Amino acid sequence: MSIRRIIPALAAVLALALVLAACGSDDNSSSSSAPSTSSSSAATGAAIKKDSANGKVTLTVGSKNFTEQKVLGEIYAQAFQAAGYKVKKALNLGDEQTALKALKGGQISGYPEYTGTALLSFLNVPAAKLPTDPGEAYDQVKAGMAKQGIEAFPPTPFTSSNEVGLLKKKADQLGVTKISDLKSKASSLTLYGSPECRTRRDCLLGLEQVYGLKFKKFVPVDIAQRHEVLTSGQADVSIVFTTDPQIKRNDEVLLQDDKNMFPPYNSTFLMKTSTAQKAGPDLPKVIAAVNKNLTADVMQELNARVDLDKDTPQQAAQAYLKQFKLISS
Amino acid sequence: MTLDPTLVLAQSEGGFFRNRSSGVDKCVESNGFCPSWIVHHLDRYTTPFEQHLVLVVVSVGLGFLVAFALALLAHRRRWLVAPVTQITGILYTIPSLAAFFILLPITGRGRTTAIIALTAYTLLILFRNIVDGLDGVPAEARDAGRGMGLTERQLLWRVELPLALPAIMAGLRIAATTTVGLAALAFYAGAGGLGEPMEADKAFDSNVVAAGGLCVVMAVALDGLLLLTQRLLTPWTRARAA
Amino acid sequence: MHATFAFLGELGDAIHFIFVKQTSRGGAEVGGTQLLPLLREHVLITVVAVAAASAIALPLGTWLGHTGRGSFLVISVTNAGRAVPSIGVVFLFFAALGAGFFNITLALVLLAIPPILLNAYTGVRGVDPDTVDAARGMGLTGTQILSRVELPLALPLIFGGVKTSTVNVLATATLGPAAGVVTLGDPIINPSSYGDAGRLGAAIVVAVLAVGAEVGLSAVQRALTPEGIKLAEAAPRQRGLRLAVPKRRIASAS
Numbered sequence: 001m002s003i004r005r006i007i008p009a010l011a012a013v014l015a016l017a018l019v020l021a022a023c024g025s026d027d028n029s030s031s032s033s034a035p036s037t038s039s040s041s042a043a044t045g046a047a048i049k050k051d052s053a054n055g056k057v058t059l060t061v062g063s064k065n066f067t068e069q070k071v072l073g074e075i076y077a078q079a080f081q082a083a084g085y086k087v088k089k090a091l092n093l094g095d096e097q098t099a100l101k102a103l104k105g106g107q108i109s110g111y112p113e114y115t116g117t118a119l120l121s122f123l124n125v126p127a128a129k130l131p132t133d134p135g136e137a138y139d140q141v142k143a144g145m146a147k148q149g150i151e152a153f154p155p156t157p158f159t160s161s162n163e164v165g166l167l168k169k170k171a172d173q174l175g176v177t178k179i180s181d182l183k184s185k186a187s188s189l190t191l192y193g194s195p196e197c198r199t200r201r202d203c204l205l206g207l208e209q210v211y212g213l214k215f216k217k218f219v220p221v222d223i224a225q226r227h228e229v230l231t232s233g234q235a236d237v238s239i240v241f242t243t244d245p246q247i248k249r250n251d252e253v254l255l256q257d258d259k260n261m262f263p264p265y266n267s268t269f270l271m272k273t274s275t276a277q278k279a280g281p282d283l284p285k286v287i288a289a290v291n292k293n294l295t296a297d298v299m300q301e302l303n304a305r306v307d308l309d310k311d312t313p314q315q316a317a318q319a320y321l322k323q324f325k326l327i328s329s
Numbered sequence: 330m331t332l333d334p335t336l337v338l339a340q341s342e343g344g345f346f347r348n349r350s351s352g353v354d355k356c357v358e359s360n361g362f363c364p365s366w367i368v369h370h371l372d373r374y375t376t377p378f379e380q381h382l383v384l385v386v387v388s389v390g391l392g393f394l395v396a397f398a399l400a401l402l403a404h405r406r407r408w409l410v411a412p413v414t415q416i417t418g419i420l421y422t423i424p425s426l427a428a429f430f431i432l433l434p435i436t437g438r439g440r441t442t443a444i445i446a447l448t449a450y451t452l453l454i455l456f457r458n459i460v461d462g463l464d465g466v467p468a469e470a471r472d473a474g475r476g477m478g479l480t481e482r483q484l485l486w487r488v489e490l491p492l493a494l495p496a497i498m499a500g501l502r503i504a505a506t507t508t509v510g511l512a513a514l515a516f517y518a519g520a521g522g523l524g525e526p527m528e529a530d531k532a533f534d535s536n537v538v539a540a541g542g543l544c545v546v547m548a549v550a551l552d553g554l555l556l557l558t559q560r561l562l563t564p565w566t567r568a569r570a571a
Numbered sequence: 572m573h574a575t576f577a578f579l580g581e582l583g584d585a586i587h588f589i590f591v592k593q594t595s596r597g598g599a600e601v602g603g604t605q606l607l608p609l610l611r612e613h614v615l616i617t618v619v620a621v622a623a624a625s626a627i628a629l630p631l632g633t634w635l636g637h638t639g640r641g642s643f644l645v646i647s648v649t650n651a652g653r654a655v656p657s658i659g660v661v662f663l664f665f666a667a668l669g670a671g672f673f674n675i676t677l678a679l680v681l682l683a684i685p686p687i688l689l690n691a692y693t694g695v696r697g698v699d700p701d702t703v704d705a706a707r708g709m710g711l712t713g714t715q716i717l718s719r720v721e722l723p724l725a726l727p728l729i730f731g732g733v734k735t736s737t738v739n740v741l742a743t744a745t746l747g748p749a750a751g752v753v754t755l756g757d758p759i760i761n762p763s764s765y766g767d768a769g770r771l772g773a774a775i776v777v778a779v780l781a782v783g784a785e786v787g788l789s790a791v792q793r794a795l796t797p798e799g800i801k802l803a804e805a806a807p808r809q810r811g812l813r814l815a816v817p818k819r820r821i822a823s824a825s
Contacts, residue, residue: 070529090438090519092529095763107438195748196763199599220761221670221751228532232669249349301346308349310357310366310533312373323345360666422785423778424742430759430774434581434767506653513656514746517759524658528749531662541659548654 046082046328047289048321054084057279062108063091064099066223067306067313068160068243068299072112072267074317079290082327083282091313095196096121103150103270110271115141115155116263118270120201122148127201127210127261134159134264141268151273153287155266156294158243162202162262163254165240167230171253178256179211182237186213192235195220202262203239210261227252243296245304267294293324362534373526374543380521382547384512388444389505392451399452400459404485410460417453425450425511429518443520447511451504458500462493495566498559502552509548513541523547584768589776599764606755606776612672613754613780616747617740620676624683625733632691633729637717645692652685657743661750670751678750682743683736690732694725727796734788741781755780 059080063073073091081087090108093099096117102108115137119125123144131137134155142152164179171177174185182189197203198218207213215237221229227246229235240247240254242265247254269287276283298320305316321327356363396417403409423431428446436442466489474488490497513524527540560566587593592603635641664678698721706720722729745756758765758773765773793801 092525097763097766101767194763195757195761199595199764220753222749224530224532225670298345304349305347308358309347310370310530310536320345418785419782422738422782424745424781426742426745426756426759427774427777427781430770431778434578434771503653506650510653510656510659513658524656527659527662531749532666534663534666537659537662537666541656541663544656544659545654552650552654 047324047326048079048082048286050082050084051282052084054280054282055086058086058088059109059275059279060088060090060107062089062093062099062102062111064096064111065092065094066241068241068303069112070313071302071306071316071320074313075290075294075320076110076112076269076287078314078317078321079286079326080283082321083286085279095194100270103272104148106272109275110269112267113152113270114160114265115152115268116159116161116202116265118145118152118268119263125263127206130260130263132260132264134266137264138266138268145270146273149273151271151276153269153271153284154291155268156291156299157266158294158296158299159264159266160241160243160296160299161257161265163240163242164207164257165227165230165238165247165252165254166236168251168253170236171255176255177253178258179207179213179261180258182213182255183211186215188216189236190217190219190234191215191237191239192219192221192226192229193239194223194226197239206261210259243300243303245300245308249308267291289326290321293320357533357535360533362538364535366535367539371539374523374540377521377523377526377540378543378547381509381512381515381523381544384440384443384447384515384520384522385505385508385547385551388447388512389451389501389508391444392448392455392504393501395448396452396455396459399456400463401485403456403460404463413456414453417449417456420449421453423449425514426517429514433518438519440515440520443512443515443518443522446518447508447515450511451508454504454507455500458496458503459493462496462500463489465496466492491563494563495559498555498562502555505551505555506548509544509551513544581767581771585771585775588765588768588772595764595766595769601758601765601769602772606773609753609755609757609773610776610780612752613741613744613747613756613777616672616676616679616744616752616754617737620679620740621683621687621733621737623676623680624736625687627680628684628687628732629691629729632688632732633695633717633722633725636692636695636725637713637721639696642692642696645689649685649689652682657682657739658746661743661746665750672752675747675750675752679740679743683740686735686739687729687732690735691725691729694728694732695721697728698724723797727792730788730792730795734785734792737788738781738785741784742777745777 061073061077061080063069070091073089077087077089090102093102093108093111096113099108099111099113100122103111115134118141119130119137123141125140131140138152138155145152164182166174166176174181176182176185191204191207193203197205197220199205201209204215204218207215219229219235221235226238226240227244227250230238230252231250240252242254246252271279271283302316302320305311305319306313311319318327322329354363354366357366399409399413403413425446428449429442432442432445436445470488470492471484474484479487512522513527515522516525516528523540523544527537530536588602589606590603592600592605595601632645635645660682661675661678664674668674668677695717702720702724703716706716711719744752744754745759747754748757748760755773755777758769759777762770
């Protein structure tokens with residue numbers, strides 16, 4: 001076989017392979033689609049029934065960039081797929097502004113947001129007007145987002161707020177149980193939070209404005225390290241989430257929000273109204289079925305499975321859906 | 330995934346909640362390097378591995394086609410060598426992370442952006458090696474070919490390119506191994522790859538080692554494959570060495 | 572057409588971000604002079620890492636090149652350096668040692684060693700054996716040959732290795748914020764308070780910085796090249812195809 005024949009032949013095969021590979025690209029998915037579940041869900045009595053009419057609709061499920069979000073994203077993605085929709089995933093997008101931008105720009109069809117985050121970051125509700133009742137928070141979000149052409153689906157039972165956390169021994173040493181207790185002590189304390197914490201009213205900015213706290217130092221750190229920095233002693237105070245499994249494990253204390261700086265944070269699935277209409281009547285039913293059992297305990301268990309047991313979000317999500325008989329085992 | 334039996338017990342009791350006070354894998358809990366965990370959890374890296382491989386193969390392949398075309402052009406028009414080298418040199422120097430986000434407004438988030446950036450990176454190495462390979466062909470071989478009555482085109486394909494093959498393959502091998510390393514960043518552009526699971530739990534030693542190790546395996550395998558191809562395509566070098 | 576205007580608009584916002592300090596949502600000051608501390612951190616960690624790597628790799632590489640031993644070590648280190656992804660090394664050090672300037676500098680030192688080592692080795696090794704013989708004939712000792720003959724002749728290639736490492740480390744330092752070192756990569760890795768304009772702006776600054784470093788250091792490299800070698804390099808190669816050709820390509824390509 002002469003070189004003269006091999007090289008053009010190789011080039012042709014290579015070019016063909018490249019064209020096929022590049023054309024088959026899923027530009028919007030960061031990982032493969034959810035694992036296929038048994039299609040005859042009627043046999044084992046799973047709550048989500050596959051309707052092949054839904055196959056005409058493609059839904060791209062997004063999520064923000066921390067564990068709870070990735071798990072929720074996976075849960076919705078797998079649930080939609082079980083209902084027969086074509087599902088793509090674009091998880092781990094970034095913070096809420098990035099996610100909203102992707103939603104409005106059409107890169108994703110929907111993602112799970114929190115009522116509190118929507119109130120503060122999207123609707124700019126002033127601190128004095130923040131609701132304390134989860135139902136009222138949702139109503140405000142629903143109304144506010146509808147004006148932006150976005151539907152906010154009914155929320156989960158669990159709420160997962162930003163919390164001001166310390167190790168128990170540090171809290172005892174300082175003698176603090178409420179956030180306002182920190183007023184006199186903050187100037188000698190180091191606070192660690194996510195990079196966007198400095199500019200968020202439900203984070204450092206709010207602590208400064210509502211509680212008048214002036215910390216000695218604020219250090220931005222990856223969200224995933226929020227507990228690590230407490231146990232390693234680098235941080236005196238860290239911003240953590242209500243449903244974090246590490247709170248119990250590390251013996252941490254969450255300071256009471258006595259001035260009601262933090263609104264409720266139930267998870268509500270956001271989707272453009274136009275997309276929701278195209279998706280048909282099954283969509284709200286699936287979301288409602290999924291949300292029903294997402295209590296604080298369950299959400300914390302799912303977070304623990306990923307953060308502590310090192311399961312993948314996909315595995316944790318599947319376990320949730322199977323446990324509560326939403327998909328068949 | 331193998332579960333500790335005490336954990337399984339809690340789950341099968343009808344409860345959903347695992348018992349974490351006992352039977353916890355100490356190595357995993359401390360985010361350490363746990364070879365048995367890696368071995369049992371390799372399946373979670375298969376999809377990223379596939380995505381990674383596609384990125385590398387497509388980028389190096391495209392880069393080769395472009396570089397090859399440019400090199401053939403520059404072979405006859407020597408004045409092209411300097412400007413092409415300069416331009417591909419600039420593309421090579423731009424850090425891929427920066428390149429992803431400069432391309433983002435134009436090509437959006439996803440595999441296309443990553444492939445464009447990765448392809449651009451390979452151009453310098455491949456172009457230079459192909460040109461040098463062709464330049465390194467002995468004048469005597471060219472003269473002999475012309476003496477035999479070969480046209481310029483036949484000379485190129487039957488004499489020059491085969492003799493340039495070692496240099497070309499060397500360039501391909503370098504391009505392939507460096508692209509494997511760079512493709513680990515592709516997840517920042519939304520293109521997946523082994524960097525994605527790596528970053529997802531970057532504090533967990535075993536995870537970083539597993540994902541990074543699979544990158545190394547891929548690089549070594551591609552390098553070996555290309556070396557083998559080179560040996561097959563240039564049997565005369567083996568004969569000479571023998 | 573609309574997409575082009577949109578892109579130009581984003582580009583304009585990004586340039587504005589680079590030069591003008593502005594207030595982001597929530598009141599943080601970003602852009603303009605706020606980028607200077609990020610730039611400082613970025614350059615600082617690069618310089619420290621390359622300097623430390625040079626301190627290790629230059630003596631080792633030049634000595635191995637001079638004695639002619641250890642080619643297997645140099646090739647292995649080079650291949651390992653190419654096969655291992657830089658993000659992997661950074662995250663490994665992050666996982667093992669934690670966040671922080673010092674820990675990540677260690678990772679970058681490791682990444683910076685292979686090109687410097689390889690170029691030091693091939694530079695010294697590649698000095699014309701006739702020249703070395705002539706020097707030996709003139710009575711110079713081994714160390715004198717190394718310092719007075721081999722090093723000066725190998726200097727351009729050696730410096731090329733330092734240049735390559737510098738650009739590589741500069742690029743990898745963009746990942747710093749993911750490991751707790753706040754460099755110019757911050758608007759790229761953590762864009763939330765900087766916005767899309769900030770992310771594009773920082774990407775442009777990083778690209779310009781890298782190209783600038785390459786151009787600047789190339790100029791220094793040219794200045795270090797003795798005239799005779801510059802002329803020899805420019806002449807077309809008449810020698811036959813040597814298998815050493817790929818190696819030289821490796822040396823100056825990486």
